[in-house]
Amino acid sequence: MIRSTAAEMAAKLVAGEVTSVALTQAHLDRIASVDADVHAFLHVDTEGALAQAAAIDAKRAKGEKLSPLAGIPLALKDVMAQKGIPTTCGSKILEGWRPPYDSTVVANLKKNDIVILGKTNMDEFAMGSSTENSAYGPTHNPWDLTRIPGGSGGGSSAALAAFEAPLAIGTDTGGSIRQPAAVTGTVGVKPTYGGVSRFGLVAFSSSLDQAGPCARTVLDAALLHEAIAGHDPKDSTSINAPVPQVVAAAKSGDVKGMKIGVVKELNGDGYQAGVRARFEESLELLAKAGAEIVEVSAPNFEYALAAYYLIAPSECSSNLARFDAMRYGLRVGDIDGASAESVMNLTREVGFGKEVKRRIILGTYALSSGYYDAYYGSAQKVRTLITQDFTNAFTKADVLVSPTCPTTAFKIGEKANDPLAMYLNDIATIPVNMAGIGGMSLPSGLADEDGLPVGFQIMSPVMKDERMYSVGAALEAALLSKWGAPLLDKAPIMGGAK
């Protein structure tokens, strides 16, 4: 049962072949049996999930009209505020904090009767590409437990790959949905910036952060996308326009006559051979399905990583200033006679991890007077140039494509002490965030040299998210018929459960 897609589970719920309580319990059992090895979850809300499931079953029994995903369990990235449920962002500084309010994404999930199983592990405050920066220990890749599941949303993607949940929520600031999807053989979508409300998403970098759906199929991601997206008056940067018709696009999967642009700069040197091979193969399949493959150039992408590591830390240095021990979370050194300043200092010293401190320091420096123009100012100019590159490229192609990451999953610890090597993981995903457009990663097979999953990235213009779903669905269908079974069937079977 747990290996089905969310759409299949939904059909069984509607047909009365299974209840939401049974489905939820099956996933809770799975979590109990494998999560000691995977460590995808930081908090499992057994009682809350079962109560929610029972309420949904009762509604269904009464014949109430329910949403398409009603009764399906989901794993929530721990960066999303959920009323009464611990929300740590993978940081010690928020240990024990229970939000008094729901994020808009959580409110939308509840409105759609999606069952929230618990909170998933992540790099602290979403800063990282391996989930090793979590203050609560790393998550392990279900394909190989000695490897990273990507990051920052490694917990959400690992939960999908280990069949602990059929759906998950991630957030993507520079690739934190797409890169974990790529290295775990799952699907992850970063919608257009402003497509999904950021209210209640604990901010890392406000102008880049975007929540999105994680799933095992393109259609499941589309169903979740429509459930969480839409205008929110509580988020000024939320777009006031109809949600793109992504479910219809995922169902049709029609790419005939579409122009697919291969970004010259996001390929070649630095990309693992197996990654490139799978990418080429996917392009051939799309061409066979009726798409036209063209090459496009985005000359300013080479500055994207550098600009990102000025803008994101700058914003984070300000966003994370509120963690000061005054109103919530950890408080250290509050002894008689200690000043507020010393409590703030000690709390931040103890409460933040190394990578978070590194970025706060970087950002504080970049925003300082005398450096602002050279760093933050220049980075904003690069951002504009990257956006222009996309605008130009989209005059030549309907969507753009690239490998999601240069490599497959690396070993836990391998890059932990080399921040620059770590940052390079996101070289192909970052431009999408800089321009605020949509991006998707879906599995394109296994690399020949290591047998690990490879991701294929599709990028679509602002509020044209349906295009990446059409292309994703077409490629997924072509690959499925080539493989004869879902890619995850090749992953090690853990916990003995089928």
Place this chain on the structure above:
Amino acid sequence: MSLTYDDVVAKYEPVLGLEVHVELNTNSKMFCGCSTIFGAEPNTQTCPVCLALPGALPTVNEKAIESTIKIGLALNCSIAPFSRFARKNYFYPDMPKNFQISQYDEPICVNGYVDVEIETDEGTKQFRVEVERVHMEEDTGKSLHVGGATGRIHGADYSLLDYNRAGIPLVEIVTKIVPGTGKYAPEVAKAYVSELRDILRGLGVSDVKMEQGSLRCDANVSLRLIGSDVLGTRSETKNVNSLRSVERAVRGEMIRHAELLNKGERVVQETRHFQEDTGLTRSGRSKEQAEDYRYFPEPDLVPVAPDAAWIEELRAGIPERPSLHRKRLQEAWNVPAKEMEAMINADVLGIVEATVALGADPTKARSWWLGEISRLANERETAIADLAITPTDVAAIVALVEKGELTDKLARQVVEGVIAGEGTPAEVVSKRGIKVVNDDGALMAAIEKVCAEQAETAEKVRSGHLPAAGALIGAVMKETKGQADAARVRELLLAHLGQA
């Protein structure tokens, strides 16, 4: 030996700069829906947004933008077609986000001016104070530092925080430097803040209560030798909580600076705190090393781009400048300047104006509001505006007196009845059965009765001792329950006793 003020201005030219913070009177905060009512229990007017809980996001209060644009227009500013919020980053426990959302290099209003007048020995003088910018920001919470000698965070035993004020919309109005005021600098500073306060009150955008902190002034002062065009080092005096203090603070700082300069010492660039009791300032935070606030555009908010048509609509609704308006009223009503000032100080000018607009005689309207109604307000320890009596009521009462349907004395009973919530003047008159007895027959009956009862007194009057009539008139008034017109009673009584 300390300098006199005359010594200072004989040698130095003061240069002023004024920064005024105004709390807007919007119902909700700048970036969330919390109430802004003053004086609530600490931390009861808060939410995830103004407490900066993780994940919370600000949204802009449209009303605050409207009020700020109105202020800009009233101060003759240009309204920027595109302006942005910025984050001002610094750590302080009463600032929940540890950054303040403000405006930096792209404020909403720029380049305005306010003309002020002061009365001097040399006659009325006019000065133009140029306004550099008007921008929006949010207020911080309030800290109460308990224990320690200074009442400041350093040395306190502990501190209490109230976040009710955190996020209240603030508008900052910054002048350009104001040179050329010479010895009148203190008066010009006071006149500017006073004029600004009147303008803001006229716009209805703020309570402008300096004592409650809804209007706060920072006075920047520097001196230079007369004839020099090099600016001296300035000090920035905060905590100036009344118009009088503005004047005193500027004067005090001018003397302090001059004493330092005369001794060959240098003025330290710093904030200073005004002490209401001594009229002196004490040293605050040094600004020798410019603080680095790491301003950058607020990524959680979209830029403010007000529609040009909307701005014009707001411009059309800007009222006449209060000072000009007053001049006009003073002429129309023909009242002395002193009376005008009395009305302004009692905050009744607008009410009097409204009463006059409803047809009441200006002198009568003024005397009701400044006299009996003010007295009743004092008695009840409340503001005139909070009494249950309106310009419509007062105009109606004035009309009733004019028509002879009420005497002044009866009218006072009606005013009291209206304030007591007994209804409109007409309703009070009818409910209390108040009416002038001008039926001569009824009056004569009362007169005859009184004269019979007090025959001895009546005889005195009859014999020409007129002062004795007072007692009889009083008795008749009592007999008619105060509803008679005393003048008519006197007439009839004297005729009755053969003294007409």
